[in-house]
Amino acid sequence: MEILLAKRAGFCFGVKRATQMAFEAAEKEGETFTLGPIIHSPQVVQRLEGMGVKVLSDLEGIGNGTVIIRSHGVTSAELEDAVRRQLEVVDATCPFVKKAQEHVKRLSHDGYTVVVVGDADHPEVQGIVSYAEGPVHVVGSGEEAARLPNMKKVGVVAQTTQSFETLKNVVKECLLKGGEIRVFNTICDATAVRQDEAKALAREVDCMIVIGGFNSANTKRLAEVCSELQPRTYHIETAQELDASWFQGVERVGVTAGASTPKWLIDEVIERIQEFDNKKKG
Ligand code: F3S
Numbered sequence: 001m002e003i004l005l006a007k008r009a010g011f012c013f014g015v016k017r018a019t020q021m022a023f024e025a026a027e028k029e030g031e032t033f034t035l036g037p038i039i040h041s042p043q044v045v046q047r048l049e050g051m052g053v054k055v056l057s058d059l060e061g062i063g064n065g066t067v068i069i070r071s072h073g074v075t076s077a078e079l080e081d082a083v084r085r086q087l088e089v090v091d092a093t094c095p096f097v098k099k100a101q102e103h104v105k106r107l108s109h110d111g112y113t114v115v116v117v118g119d120a121d122h123p124e125v126q127g128i129v130s131y132a133e134g135p136v137h138v139v140g141s142g143e144e145a146a147r148l149p150n151m152k153k154v155g156v157v158a159q160t161t162q163s164f165e166t167l168k169n170v171v172k173e174c175l176l177k178g179g180e181i182r183v184f185n186t187i188c189d190a191t192a193v194r195q196d197e198a199k200a201l202a203r204e205v206d207c208m209i210v211i212g213g214f215n216s217a218n219t220k221r222l223a224e225v226c227s228e229l230q231p232r233t234y235h236i237e238t239a240q241e242l243d244a245s246w247f248q249g250v251e252r253v254g255v256t257a258g259a260s261t262p263k264w265l266i267d268e269v270i271e272r273i274q275e276f277d278n279k280k281k282g
Contacts, residue, residue, distance in 0.1 A: 001103065001247060001250055001252070001254060001276075001280070002252045002253070003252075003253050003255060003270055003271070003273055003274070004098060004204065004205060004252060004253070004254050004255065005024075005028075005254075005255045005256075005266070006184070006197045006198055006254070006256035006257075007197060008083065008190075008193055008194055008197055009194070009197075009211075009255065009256045009261070009266055010211075010257040010259070010261045010262065010263055010265070010266055011260070011261070011262065012158070012188075012190035012191075012194075012238065012259035013094070013190065013194060014071045014095070014096060014097070014188075014200070014202075015039050015040050015071050015094075015192075015259055015260050016090065017071070017119070017217070018038055018039060018068075018070060018092035018093075018094065018280070019038065019039060019044060019262070021068065021090055021092040022034065022038045022048055022053065022068050022090075022092060023048070023051070025053075025066050025068050025090045025249070026048055026051040026052065026053045027051070027147055028066070030064075030066060030088075031052075031054075031064065031065030031066070032052060032053045032054070032065060032066045032067075032068065033053065033054050033056045033059075033062065033065060033066070033067045033068070034048070034053060034054075034055050034056070034067070034068045034069075035056060035057075035059070035067060035068075035070065035074050035078060035082075036055065036056075036057065036069065036070055036074075037215075037258040038053075038055075038068060038071070039070065039071055040212075040213045040215050040216035040217070040218075040219075040258075040260045041212070041213045041216065041260045041261060041262060041265075042213055042215070043055060043213075043237065043262070043265055044260070044262055047077070047253065048090045052255065053068070057087060058081075059078075059081050059082060062085060062087065063085060063086075064085075064087065065088070066087065066088040066089075066094055067082045067087045067088070067090070068090045069089065069090065069121075070092060070093070071092055071093065071094045072093070072094065072122075072123055072124035072127065072160075073093040073094070073097045073098070073124055073127035073128070073264075074093075074123070074127050074128050074263065075130035076127075076130045076131055077130060077176060077229075079091075082276055086142070088151070089128050089152025093127075094160070094188075096160050096186065096188045097124055097127070097128070099186055100128050100157050100159070100160065100186040101127065102131070103130045103155070103157045103184045104116065104128055104129070104131040104132050104136070104157055105131040105132070107155030107157070107195055108131070108132040108133040108155075109133055110153075110155075110178075111134070111153055112138070112153045112155035112156075112182065112251060113135045113152075113153065113154055113155070113178075114129075114132045114134075114152055114155050114157065115136075115138075115139060115145065115148065115155070115156045115157075115170065115174055116128055116129055116136065116137070116139075116156075116157055116159065117138075117139060117140070117156065117158040117159060117162050117166055117170045118140065118158060118159025118162055119138075119140055120138040120140070122159060122202070122217075122262055124140055124160065124161075125159050128157065128159070129274070130145055135155055135178065139170055140166070141166060141169065141170070141226050142166070142169025142170055142172060142192050144170075144195070145169070145173035145174060145177075145178065147175070148173070148177055149177070150177050150178070151174075151177050151178045152178065152179050152180070153178060153179065153180045153181075153182075154177060154178035154180070154181045154182070155181075155182045155183075155207040156170060156171055156181065156182070156184065157184045158185065158186050158187050159186075160186060160187060161188070161217075161218065162187055163187075163192070164167070164185075164187060164192075164274040167183075167185065167187060168218070190259055190277055191218050191221075191259065193224060194218070194259060195213075195221065195222060197203075197256065198210070198222050198225060198247075198254075198256045198258065199225055199226070199229060200255060201226075201254040201256060202225075202226040202229040202230040202233065202248055203229055203230070203256065204252065205230065205250075205252040205254035206249070206250040206251055206252055206253070207230070207232040207233075207234075207247060207250045207252075207253045207254070207255055208226045208227075208230045208232065208233040208234070208253070208254045208255075208256070209233075209234055209236065209242070209254070209255045209256075209269060210222050210226055210234070210235045210257070210258070211235075211236055211237070211255070211257040211261050211265055211269055212235070212237070212257050212258030212260060212261040213237060213258065213261070214235070214237060216258045216260050216261075218258045218260070219235065219260070219261065220235070220260075222256060222257075223235035224260055226254075230254075234246055236269070237265075237267070238241070238265060238269075239268040239269045239271070242269065242272050244276045244279070247273065247276055247277070247280075254267060255270060255273075263264045
């Protein structure tokens with residue numbers, strides 16, 4: 001059985017950086033926390049917990065220690081709260097997310113009504129929005145943007161994982177709403193690149209394995225796009241979930257992983273598939 005691994009499977013730049021920073025912080029002495037899970041990988045969170053890093057939903061009652069800011073960022077109020085409590089802050093916010101936050105701050109400061117293209121419930125968007133000093137709207141589609149009021153000056157930024165198509169549709173509507181418009185394309189292509197590679201792979205193989213947290217939106221989406229092309233697609237978190245029966249009659253198996261999946265989980269999955277294959281050969 002041939003195992004084909006997607007070139008860009010696993011950690012994106014921002015997640016890799018945040019994870020490294022978290023493990024480095026964990027190795028130092030003293031209490032260490034993250035505000036929410038550092039990344040959407042229960043196995044990474046578990047490893048960090050094993051090293052004493054606690055996951056908190058807020059900083060209530062915390063008076064000392066180190067707080068690590070996750071890759072998709074936190075709100076400005078949460079960051080200020082950490083500083084007020086004199087905690088040591090390890091800011092692992094992905095630089096691309098940080099850029100979006102900075103654009104919102106600047107636009108707002110310069111009198112623009114800010115339109116953020118994204119999912120209002122997503123913590124990254126909540127963080128980005130929190131940097132606005134004036135009016136701000138979150139829209140998830142062109143249709144939603146069409147319902148916005150008229151605005152004199154409009155500044156548009158996007159959640160990093162948005163599709164370019166959605167940003168384009170929102171901008172089109174904003175052009176009809178505002179006299180002056182500034183657009184910052186803050187989309188990061190890591191998600192789109194992973195999806196394109198996964199689709200190409202799914203077309204070539206008899207079975208697809210997608211590895212990543214069940215709580216990871218980008219992994220779930222990867223599994224969805226693969227299933228559309230390859231019905232024998234399985235979304236797993238760890239190698240233990242693999243089942244030998246999935247590989248019956250399979251000559252080529254494709255493996256990909258979400259942007260928050262560590263390399264060690266990918267390696268374990270590949271090893272287990274190889275073991276199944278060796279058993280099959282007898
Ligand atoms: Fe950053 Fe893009 Fe990853 S915004 S966290 S590099 S998906």
